[in-house]
Amino acid sequence: NAGVTQTPKFQVLKTGQSMTLQCAQDMNHEYMSWYRQDPGMGLRLIHYSVGAGITDQGEVPNGYNVSRSTTEDFPLRLLSAAPSQTSVYFCASKSDPLDYGYTFGSGTRLTVV
Amino acid sequence: SQQGEEDPQALSIQEGENATMNCSYKTSINNLQWYRQNSGRGLVHLILIRSNEREKHSGRLRVTLDTSKKSSSLLITASRAADTASYFCAYRRSTGANNLFFGTGTRLTVIP
Numbered sequence: 338n339a340g341v342t343q344t345p346k347f348q349v350l351k352t353g354q355s356m357t358l359q360c361a362q363d364m365n366h367e368y369m370s371w372y373r374q375d376p377g378m379g380l381r382l383i384h385y386s387v388g389a390g391i392t393d394q395g396e397v398p399n400g401y402n403v404s405r406s407t408t409e410d411f412p413l414r415l416l417s418a419a420p421s422q423t424s425v426y427f428c429a430s431k432s433d434p435l436d437y438g439y440t441f442g443s444g445t446r447l448t449v450v
Numbered sequence: 451s452q453q454g455e456e457d458p459q460a461l462s463i464q465e466g467e468n469a470t471m472n473c474s475y476k477t478s479i480n481n482l483q484w485y486r487q488n489s490g491r492g493l494v495h496l497i498l499i500r501s502n503e504r505e506k507h508s509g510r511l512r513v514t515l516d517t518s519k520k521s522s523s524l525l526i527t528a529s530r531a532a533d534t535a536s537y538f539c540a541y542r543r544s545t546g547a548n549n550l551f552f553g554t555g556t557r558l559t560v561i562p
Contacts (some may be wrong), residue, residue, distance in 0.1 A: 341492075371548070379453050379538060380493075380552040395549060404561055421462030438483050439550065 339363055340423050342444035350418040350449045358413040358445050360428030367430045369411040370395070370439070373404065373424040380427065386411055418449045455538050462559040469526045471556040473539030474519075482515055482522050482541040483550070493538065496524075500545065522526035531562045 342361045362369065368383040382395030386405040400422060402414040411430075417423060427445050429439040454475040460503045463469050473482070481500045498514045499522070505511045511552040512525040526533055539553040 372552075377554060379539075379554040381453070382549050382551070386548060396551075429493075437486075438498055439493070440495070441485075441492035443492045444490075 339443035341428055341430055341440050342427075344430055345445060346443070346446065348435050348445060348447050349386060350415070352418060353450060354415075354418050356415050356418065358415075358428075358447075360411045360413065360442060361409050362411075362428075362440070364428040364430065364432065364440065365407065366430035366432045366440070367408065370429045371401070371406070371411070371413045371423075372427045373397065374427060374444075375424050375449060383413065383426075393425065415447075420449045423447060423449045452516070453551055454541060455537060455558045456537075456553040459554070460557040460559070463529055463533055463562065465529060465560055465562050467529055469529050469533070469558055469560070471524045471537050472540075473522045473524070473553050474499060475522075475541050475553075476520065477541075478544040479517070479520075480544045482513075482539060484511075484513060484522075484524050485538045485552075487536045487538065487555075489535070491552070496537075503560075505535060522558040526558075529558075529560045532558050534558060534560045 372380040
């Protein structure tokens with residue numbers, strides 16, 4: 338039981354490049370989210386999904402796309418990387434009922450130059 | 451911003467002392483949660499308190515919630531060097547989407 342797995346752990350992109358951050362969970366959780374963590378800002382929600390085929394925007398969705406074709410996978414796509422997207426990205430999942438806490442992945446540290 | 455605020459931003463104590471962290475938020479909530487983050491790692495869920503609860507315990511952790519003041523506190527008793535980490539509160543609003551909004555975190559250092 339691996340929990341939430343994020344790849345890659347580190348990535349450097351040039352401005353304008355695109356890439357996909359991978360997230361997979363093996364706990365059959367319906368609810369999955371992407372957060373970014375910036376110094377002094379805590380975690381901010383980018384996108385989330387309440388089940389396969391269903392996604393919605395969070396607080397800071399601009400510049401990111403998501404899809405949820407399976408329960409297990411929730412990839413985050415950066416369409417055209419910008420230096421402002423330099424951050425640490427966390428994927429998290431949880432099961433219903435709604436009161437459960439999240440299980441987090443170990444994060445992807447992204448630098449855009 | 452929907453983010454919660456935590457204070458202090460940083461706290462340094464001696465091993466064996468108690469550590470108290472506070473969280474304030476701005477809206478009606480369904481529940482409030484606390485997470486720990488060790489340096490360079492993901493967040494780990496510690497404890498959840500529902501809006502109709504006032505206090506909850508888990509091992510050396512005690513969480514209180516005052517919905518009238520829109521605030522919560524996390525007390526870690528008899529701290530250990532291994533408790534050194536950042537601690538975040540996160541709350542789920544009582545209306546709107548089922549999302550968690552995180553506080554800005556408290557960096558706790560426990561000196562052996």
